[in-house]
Amino acid sequence: MATVLRWGIISTGKIATLFVQDLLVDPKTRDVHDVVHKVVAVGSRSVDKAQEFIATNAAGDTSIKAYGSYEEVYADKDVDAIYIGTPHTYHYTNALDAIRAKKHVLCEKPVTCNVAELRALIAAAKEVGVFFMEAMWTRFQPLPLAVLKILHGGELGAPVVVHADLSFDFNIKNVPTTHRMLDPALGGGALLDLGPYPFVWAIMALYESPANESAPPSAISASILKTPRTGVDANTAFTLTFEKIAAQAVLSCSMNVRSTSPGVTIRCEKGTIRVAAPIYCAKSFKVEYIGAGGEVREEEKSFEYVGVGMEYEADEVARCVRDGKAESALWGHDKSLLEMAVFDEVRKQGGYALPPGVEKVV
Numbered sequence: 001m002a003t004v005l006r007w008g009i010i011s012t013g014k015i016a017t018l019f020v021q022d023l024l025v026d027p028k029t030r031d032v033h034d035v036v037h038k039v040v041a042v043g044s045r046s047v048d049k050a051q052e053f054i055a056t057n058a059a060g061d062t063s064i065k066a067y068g069s070y071e072e073v074y075a076d077k078d079v080d081a082i083y084i085g086t087p088h089t090y091h092y093t094n095a096l097d098a099i100r101a102k103k104h105v106l107c108e109k110p111v112t113c114n115v116a117e118l119r120a121l122i123a124a125a126k127e128v129g130v131f132f133m134e135a136m137w138t139r140f141q142p143l144p145l146a147v148l149k150i151l152h153g154g155e156l157g158a159p160v161v162v163h164a165d166l167s168f169d170f171n172i173k174n175v176p177t178t179h180r181m182l183d184p185a186l187g188g189g190a191l192l193d194l195g196p197y198p199f200v201w202a203i204m205a206l207y208e209s210p211a212n213e214s215a216p217p218s219a220i221s222a223s224i225l226k227t228p229r230t231g232v233d234a235n236t237a238f239t240l241t242f243e244k245i246a247a248q249a250v251l252s253c254s255m256n257v258r259s260t261s262p263g264v265t266i267r268c269e270k271g272t273i274r275v276a277a278p279i280y281c282a283k284s285f286k287v288e289y290i291g292a293g294g295e296v297r298e299e300e301k302s303f304e305y306v307g308v309g310m311e312y313e314a315d316e317v318a319r320c321v322r323d324g325k326a327e328s329a330l331w332g333h334d335k336s337l338l339e340m341a342v343f344d345e346v347r348k349q350g351g352y353a354l355p356p357g358v359e360k361v362v
């Protein structure tokens, strides 16, 4: 018998739309038979928007409740888990409110604005006894799982250098400065929005390397270029050194230029893995194996998903909730904490401070 997870959705923006579309794809189409997702409520700052969201994305399903506030979703007894798709600077408050209402939480990336906020949320979730996870969807998709099987299987030898970039042209010279990517009050900039993806590839390839034994990077080095329009980071480059396994990640993100492909290159002692862009939901990768005599063998693997690619993280939440887990084994609290600590350090080295009051816990 499949477990049914009843979702309440917070916000009606771009990513909430895609997430709900994925929730509504029958899990059986991806050969998943143990969990089922049901959207039971949508909360928006405007009830009209919530109604329109349901009409557009859920074929007007009248069983889904439309609320004109987020609080009503937290209070709804039919809701098991809350999905948060608001701008970064609201994640902490929205997640805390949901946790205090004893709901399980899946919160968009970046999970918070800094590590102090995240520590407070994890403590609150533990106190109440609910599941809490950052929506790091890439970690659960079949392609990265296949890459990791090869990488950690050992045939390529140890990983030595990971290059990963995610860039996107947000037309930052022309969009209004109130756009969430430009507004410092909304945590604007490339790092917080795009940085989680190069970071997750470094985590998968190096931090999760069995020989690393979950050791955090011993050194972080960063440089930031700010846009003169609002002072948020337009381009950020940072390196993470994993001394225990003698490996480095060279990571970058930009919001004024498009990505190139491959977006991730994992260079190992005996070969290389190249992952095609976009790295948040890649559909193909190539492996180059170099034999003892220098001979080269290449393999390419391609993937197709029925949904956008967020369905796999949703399945993970449903399984963890069913099994009474506080966190995911694949994207647990340790990794989000490391991400936020690294991003704090990168912003510190790059001289990007969020405006006073934006960070709710410091």
Ligand SMILES: NC(=O)C1=CN([C@@H]2O[C@H](COP(=O)(O)OP(=O)(O)OC[C@H]3O[C@@H](n4cnc5c(N)ncnc54)[C@H](OP(=O)(O)O)[C@@H]3O)[C@@H](O)[C@H]2O)C=CC1
Binding pocket: 011, 012, 013, 014, 015, 016, 043, 044, 045, 046, 049, 050, 085, 086, 087, 088, 090, 108, 109, 110, 135, 137, 180, 192, 193, 280
């Ligand atoms: N996993 C992924 O691939 C992606 C994740 N994201 C993450 O999701 C979050 C939202 O991004 P995205 O969907 O692109 O953003 P949008 O601007 O499209 O949507 C944000 C929604 O948040 C709500 N909201 C609450 N307060 C505010 C506010 N002060 N200003 C603007 N909106 C507000 C609004 O919903 P309402 O009016 O209904 O309350 C709005 O529609 C970000 O943290 C981003 O990093 C974004 C894109 C992709």
Ligand SMILES: O=C1OC[C@@H](O)[C@H](O)[C@H]1O
Binding pocket: 168, 193, 194, 280
């Ligand atoms: O998470 C994301 O992935 C895709 C990008 O376009 C988007 O800005 C970002 O939030």
